[in-house]
Amino acid sequence: MPEALTVKDATPPDTAAPGEPKPEKARSLWSDAWYDLRRNPLFVISAALIVFLVAMAVAPGLFTDVANPSSGDPANRYLQTPHFAHVFQADWLGYDVQGRSIWARMVYGTRTSLTVAICVTLLVTLFGSLVGMLAGYFGGWVDALLSRLTDVFFAIPFLLGAMVILTTFPNRSVWVVVLALAFLGWTQIARVSRGAVMTVKQSDYVTAAKALGASTTRILLKHIVPNAAAPVIVVASIALGGYIAAEATLSFLGIGISAPTISWGVDVSTAKDQLRIAPHTLLMPSILVSLCVLAFLMFGDAVRNALDPKMR
Amino acid sequence: MGRYVARRLLQMIPVFIGSTFLIFSMMFALPGDPVKALFGEQHIDPVQVAQIKQNLGLDQPFMVQYWDYLTGLFQGDFGTQIASQRPVADVIADAFPVTVRLALFSFVFLVAVGIPLGVIAGLRPNTVTDRTLLFVALLLVSVPSFVLGYFAQYVFAFQLGWTEPNVQDSTNYGQLLLPAIVLAALSLAYVTRLTRTSVAENLRADYVRTAIAKGLPRHRVIGVHLVRNSMIPVVTFLGVEIGTLMAGAVVTEGVFNVQGVGRTVFQALIRREGSTVVGIVTLLVLVYLAASLIVDLLYAVLDPRIRYA
Numbered sequence: 001m002p003e004a005l006t007v008k009d010a011t012p013p014d015t016a017a018p019g020e021p022k023p024e025k026a027r028s029l030w031s032d033a034w035y036d037l038r039r040n041p042l043f044v045i046s047a048a049l050i051v052f053l054v055a056m057a058v059a060p061g062l063f064t065d066v067a068n069p070s071s072g073d074p075a076n077r078y079l080q081t082p083h084f085a086h087v088f089q090a091d092w093l094g095y096d097v098q099g100r101s102i103w104a105r106m107v108y109g110t111r112t113s114l115t116v117a118i119c120v121t122l123l124v125t126l127f128g129s130l131v132g133m134l135a136g137y138f139g140g141w142v143d144a145l146l147s148r149l150t151d152v153f154f155a156i157p158f159l160l161g162a163m164v165i166l167t168t169f170p171n172r173s174v175w176v177v178v179l180a181l182a183f184l185g186w187t188q189i190a191r192v193s194r195g196a197v198m199t200v201k202q203s204d205y206v207t208a209a210k211a212l213g214a215s216t217t218r219i220l221l222k223h224i225v226p227n228a229a230a231p232v233i234v235v236a237s238i239a240l241g242g243y244i245a246a247e248a249t250l251s252f253l254g255i256g257i258s259a260p261t262i263s264w265g266v267d268v269s270t271a272k273d274q275l276r277i278a279p280h281t282l283l284m285p286s287i288l289v290s291l292c293v294l295a296f297l298m299f300g301d302a303v304r305n306a307l308d309p310k311m312r
Numbered sequence: 313m314g315r316y317v318a319r320r321l322l323q324m325i326p327v328f329i330g331s332t333f334l335i336f337s338m339m340f341a342l343p344g345d346p347v348k349a350l351f352g353e354q355h356i357d358p359v360q361v362a363q364i365k366q367n368l369g370l371d372q373p374f375m376v377q378y379w380d381y382l383t384g385l386f387q388g389d390f391g392t393q394i395a396s397q398r399p400v401a402d403v404i405a406d407a408f409p410v411t412v413r414l415a416l417f418s419f420v421f422l423v424a425v426g427i428p429l430g431v432i433a434g435l436r437p438n439t440v441t442d443r444t445l446l447f448v449a450l451l452l453v454s455v456p457s458f459v460l461g462y463f464a465q466y467v468f469a470f471q472l473g474w475t476e477p478n479v480q481d482s483t484n485y486g487q488l489l490l491p492a493i494v495l496a497a498l499s500l501a502y503v504t505r506l507t508r509t510s511v512a513e514n515l516r517a518d519y520v521r522t523a524i525a526k527g528l529p530r531h532r533v534i535g536v537h538l539v540r541n542s543m544i545p546v547v548t549f550l551g552v553e554i555g556t557l558m559a560g561a562v563v564t565e566g567v568f569n570v571q572g573v574g575r576t577v578f579q580a581l582i583r584r585e586g587s588t589v590v591g592i593v594t595l596l597v598l599v600y601l602a603a604s605l606i607v608d609l610l611y612a613v614l615d616p617r618i619r620y621a
Contacts (some may be wrong), residue, residue, distance in 0.1 A: 024330060151330075152327050157559030157593065160559050160577060160596070161335070163562070163577075163591070164335060164338045164589060167581050168338065245357070245456040253562070253566065268459065286455075286462070293455075294450065294453040
């Protein structure tokens with residue numbers, strides 16, 4: 001029953017009950033959070049930034065007229081400095097060491113970065129919350145086993161572990177990087193969701209559902225998942241920003257995404273040799289990476305403040 | 313207390329074995345043959361290759377190799393580098409102190425700057441000071457460390473000329489200052505935010521009101537009652553962070569050309585030197601496990617309500 005995972009189902013049944021049209025509905029955690037979020041300037045700014053970045057990833061052609069960002073400019077504009085007045089044009093942010101438009105490469109790199117970050121976050125959230133849910137709900141030896149497994153993966157340094165996995169692949173596509181990051185990244189979500197499920201498990205409505213003879217699947221999907229989802233969503237949205245940084249770092253080190261795919265990290269790595277003579281080649285993609293991470297962190301932060309009643 | 317430590321140590325054993333097994337099997341799966349790579353462009357003599365492999369135990373099945381490695385490890389034997397014939401323990405002994413120095417320097421900076429900033433912000437929740445500090449922290453978290461590293465290098469070494477762009481002498485703390493700050497920056501922001509949240513939350517606690525009511529001086533209320541009780545989440549974070557700082561040095565050491573663990577691991581990965589990589593990651597796992605045990609024991613010191621039976 002995938003519908004059980006949607007936000008709507010988290011609304012207590014009494015507010016959604018038909019035939020009782022109350023003018024003032026008792027707001028659920030989620031509608032309350034949404035009410036808060038719309039009034040938070042940080043959320044509005046970060047959401048706007050994210051929409052802009054997603055648009056760049058989906059339709060890069062709308063933001064730059066350079067058709068092929070991988071080929072150098074024939075007029076040899078080697079390391080030309082930016083023309084800040086030429087907004088969105090090829091020479092807006094200058095040219096890199098191979099005479100390629102820096103802005104165009106930044107636009108085309110957005111898709112790589114966002115694809116990796118969003119896919120890793122989805123995989124990590126699904127797998128992590130599954131492990132955490134099973135460990136938290138069943139307890140006993142299941143919990144002991146899954147918790148030790150989580151500890152094993154958690155003890156491996158994230159970046160180093162990812163580096164080790166990625167060197168085993170000679171050609172690293174976006175999907176290889178996604179799998180490597182997800183393989184090591186799920187532990188945090190597993191820990192958070194285990195804790196959340198253990199708290200929710202104690203509640204009266206779970207006991208009531210058990211007493212009414214609901215099946216384990218039904219209890220898990222209808223009662224546990226919607227009520228334990230909030231902390232997981234918070235951690236996941238903050239982690240998303242971290243994965244953008246992780247992908248850029250790995251690509252920068254030369255063991256992330258391989259050459260024909262455009263990645264911000266690779267561009268920064270190429271530019272580092274010209275840091276003294278042409279700092280803009282390094283600065284421009286760096287600023288975009290940071291801005292992108294910032295947008296998702298601000299977003300996650302705002303969501304956390306809205307969902308955590310203690311922060312009010 | 314003793315029983316608690318013993319139980320925790322016993323729990324660490326499966327985690328340690330599991331993590332080393334995971335890393336070992338990843339390295340085992342690496343394509344490319346380090347022994348064949350020795351010959352470079354020369355003609356490869358299969359007999360010689362087989363001979364070297366037999367000497368190094370590389371002809372054994374995976375599980376046997378892993379068992380040999382693990383038993384060697386308990387005797388302090390990390391294996392031998394294939395190309396240079398140097399024992400891995402020597403390579404680690406060269407690189408580890410450099411990274412430990414960098415990470416500890418970073419850690420001191422983290423504690424000395426991050427916690428006071430967090431306390432300052434937490435004492436005045438939702439004021440301009442608080443909001444500004446939180447926003448600066450958020451900005452700092454968003455900048456990946458390689459970006460911050462090059463930015464710092466460009467400004468402080470190339471433009472202002474205050475320091476060298478590369479670290480030549482890793483025992484010179486003046487030269488290590490910039491890499492240490494860059495390494496600390498990300499964690500610094502987290503420590504500040506965590507301290508701030510914790511202090512702001514405990515500001516409303518009953519024991520703080522009691523302390524104020526019985527007329528204690530302000531510095532005692534803050535120093536003894538408020539901050540000490542607010543440190544638990546921060547200490548938890550800091551404990552895990554020692555390991556993260558050492559592992560995160562891979563990037564910082566690359567930017568500032570520090571000859572530490574990070575560079576050694578990176579070069580070993582490129583050359584497919586499995587034993588070096590596994591050795592260093594194993595040590596980092598040990599550092600992490602030891603740090604998390606110390607953190608758990610510190611809880612009892614910080615919060616008198618926690619007692620380990």
